[in-house]
Each structure stands twice: as structure tokens, then as C-alpha cells.
Amino acid sequence: MNNKFSLRQYKRKYGTHELCLEAIKQLRFPKDTVCPKCADKTVFYHVTGRSSYACKLCGWHVYPLVGTIFDHSSTPLDLWFFAMYLMVQTRAGVSAKQLERMLGVTYKTAWRMFKQIRLLMAQGGSMLDGIVEIDETYIGGSSRNHRKDWLNGVERKEVVMGMVSRDGKAYAKHIPNNGKWTLLAQIKQNVSPSARVITDEWGGYIHLPKYGYRHDFVKHKETYVVGDIYTQNVENLWSQIKRGITGVYRVVSKKYLQAYIDEYTWRYNNRGYNGGMFDQLLRQVTEVKLLLASTR
Numbered sequence: 166m167n168n169k170f171s172l173r174q175y176k177r178k179y180g181t182h183e184l185c186l187e188a189i190k191q192l193r194f195p196k197d198t199v200c201p202k203c204a205d206k207t208v209f210y211h212v213t214g215r216s217s218y219a220c221k222l223c224g225w226h227v228y229p230l231v232g233t234i235f236d237h238s239s240t241p242l243d244l245w246f247f248a249m250y251l252m253v254q255t256r257a258g259v260s261a262k263q264l265e266r267m268l269g270v271t272y273k274t275a276w277r278m279f280k281q282i283r284l285l286m287a288q289g290g291s292m293l294d295g296i297v298e299i300d301e302t303y304i305g306g307s308s309r310n311h312r313k314d315w316l317n318g319v320e321r322k323e324v325v326m327g328m329v330s331r332d333g334k335a336y337a338k339h340i341p342n343n344g345k346w347t348l349l350a351q352i353k354q355n356v357s358p359s360a361r362v363i364t365d366e367w368g369g370y371i372h373l374p375k376y377g378y379r380h381d382f383v384k385h386k387e388t389y390v391v392g393d394i395y396t397q398n399v400e401n402l403w404s405q406i407k408r409g410i411t412g413v414y415r416v417v418s419k420k421y422l423q424a425y426i427d428e429y430t431w432r433y434n435n436r437g438y439n440g441g442m443f444d445q446l447l448r449q450v451t452e453v454k455l456l457l458a459s460t461r
Contacts, residue, residue: 170440175250185242187211190218190229192451200225233450234281244268246447248278253435253442257409258428283424285449286431288337293330294357298399299364301326301343304410305417323419325406325426326351329399330360333437337402337430339423345369349376363394402433 179185190209197206202225209218209227217226230236235245247268251259264275306322324343328351329335336355340347348369356362358377364370366384373380381394389395406429410417417425435442 170250170254170443172250175247175443179246179250180243182241182243183211185246186216186229188246188447189233189235189242189450192448193229194218194227201227234284234453235450240270240274240278244270245278245282248275249282249446250443252279252282252428253432253446256405256432258413258425260413280421280424282446283428285446285453286427287453288427288430292355292357293328293334293336294332294360296331296393297356297360297362298329298331298396299327299348299352299356299362299370300396300399300403301340301348301367302403302407304407304422305419323422325422327399327402328352328355329402331398333434335399335402335430335433337406337426339419339426343367343369345372349373352378363396365396402430405429405433 179188190211194209196208198209199205200207200209200220200223202220203223205222207223208221210221211217212219212226216230217228219226235242238245248264251264251267259279261272261276261279264270264279265272268275270278302325303322304325324340325337326340326343326348327335327337338351338355340351345368349372352362352373353376356378361379361381362370362373364380364382366382366386370380370382383389383391383394383396389397406426409429410425414425431446432442435445438445
């Protein structure tokens with residue numbers, strides 16, 4: 166059975182603005198939702214020519230797009246959905262310039278669409294547990310020898326820390342440096358104390374046992390695998406991120422690096438859904454809206 170979400174299937178399900186609007190409405194106001202006005206369970210009907218739905222009982226209007234990434238956008242929803250479809254159909258990503266050509270919108274619009282969609286991919290959730298591989302990598306900049314080049318004023322690379330549980334979940338964070346206290350703060354925030362942590366021999370991890378973590382490390386100068394002590398999973402994540410950024414985006418600014426890291430990490434964490442990745446991303450529309458609403 167083919168469980169891929171093909172372009173033909175996508176167009177059949179979300180090929181028009183109206184179909185996309187109905188999908189958002191079903192997420193936020195499904196059948197038998199309680200009307201905010203009359204407080205009765207009801208059905209909401211689409212108001213022709215508008216992005217609102219009316220209560221069958223009292224006529225009260227609800228607006229499914231309010232508070233979502235689509236709010237106040239004049240771009241048709243089918244273009245938004247197609248941009249989302251492209252982002253989940255590729256492992257390497259899609260540039261805003263490519264989206265500009267495919268949708269016939271301005272570069273500014275294409276860039277903003279991708280920026281908003283990445284909000285749906287922001288990382289969060291439960292702490293990592295089990296066996297967790299941890300490593301850091303360097304992205305961007307022109308330095309080669311990190312210490313000497315930085316001291317001489319060469320554009321420095323940005324540090325990204327990655328944590329990958331062997332149950333398949335990953336977390337990656339753009340951090341200011343790879344000092345031991347910076348690394349430890351991220352581990353305490355995102356890795357359960359009951360986890361077994363595996364790293365390389367970098368001295369920044371020496372304090373882990375003091376905080377209750379079982380810590381094993383592999384000496385990469387000597388070998389890469391000692392039994393079940395290895396960091397290949399987190400290095401695989403680095404491979405996907407670096408090849409994607411270099412091949413598609415070329416250069417990513419320090420200001421937006423975390424958003425791009427979120428994009429690649431989200432695809433890594435949801436790879437098991439295969440053809441269902443689009444639906445996973447679409448459900449985030451409601452969850453991100455609720456998160457934003459709670460902070461106002």
C-alpha cells in the first residue's frame with residue numbers, strides 16, 4: 166500500500182482556498198462545538214464570500230483564521246498550504262526564492278510565509294529519556310581553527326547543540342558557546358536525570374555525573390564505536406542540517422538560525438509519519454495559536 170501523500174492527493178484534499186478554510190475550521194470548530202455566544206452545541210456554516218462561519222442556532226460568527234499564522238494575510242490559503250506541503254515533502258528544505266517562482270508571489274511574501282510556517286515547527290514537549298546522544302557542531306562563519314581565528318577577528322561560526330534519544334526524538338538549540346555551564350544548562354532543561362547520556366570526550370560534559378546522569382563517552386581520536394557507546398544518531402542529524410543549509414539556503418543569519426534548526430529537527434522527529442507529516446504540521450496551527458493566546 167502506498168502511504169505517501171502525493172501531489173494528486175494533496176490537490177484533491179486542499180486544492181482550493183475554500184477546502185483549506187474548511188480544514189482549519191474543522192480543527193478549531195468541529196461538529197457539535199459549543200457556541201461562544203449561545204453556549205449550546207451547534208454546527209457552524211460557512212458565510213459566503215467571507216472567512217467566517219455562523220452558528221446555526223444564533224447566527225454568531227466565528228473566524229477560524231484569527232490568532233493563527235494565516236491571520237491578517239491576503240495570500241490565499243491554498244498557497245499557504247502548498248508552501249507547507251513543500252516543507253514536509255523534502256528533507257533538505259525549500260528556499261524562499263524557489264517558493265517565489267512556484268507561487269508567483271513576491272520574495273518578501275514567500276520569505277514571510279516560510280518564516281511563519283517555521284513557527285509551527287518550534288521545538289518543545291517532554292524531556293528526552295533513555296539513551297541520549299549529545300554533541301555540538303558549528304555552522305556558518307569563515308573561521309577554520311575556532312580558537313585562533315576568533316581571536317584574530319575572523320567571522321566566527323555559530324554553535325548548535327544537539328540531543329538525540331535513541332527512541333527517535335531529537336532536540337537542537339543554537340547556543341552562545343560550548344562552555345561546560347552552557348551545555349549543562351541545556352541538558353538539565355531537556356534531558357531527564359534518569360537518562361543515560363553519551364557524548365564525545367569534550368571536557369564540557371565532565372560535571373554530568375554530579376547531577377545524577379549516567380555518562381559514557383567515546384574518544385573519537387581512537388574509535389567511533391565501543392559497544393553501544395557511540396554518537397552516530399546525533400551526527401546523522403548534523404549531516405541533514407548542514408547539507409540542507411549549504412545546499413538550499415547557502416547562508417543563514419545568526420538571528421534566524423534557530424528557526425531553520427527547528428525546521429530540520431521537526432522533520433527528523435516526524436519522519437515516522439511518512440505521508441501523515443502534513444497533517445501533523447496542520448494540527449500545529451491550532452496548538453501554536455493556543456500557545457500565543459495564553460501569553461497575551
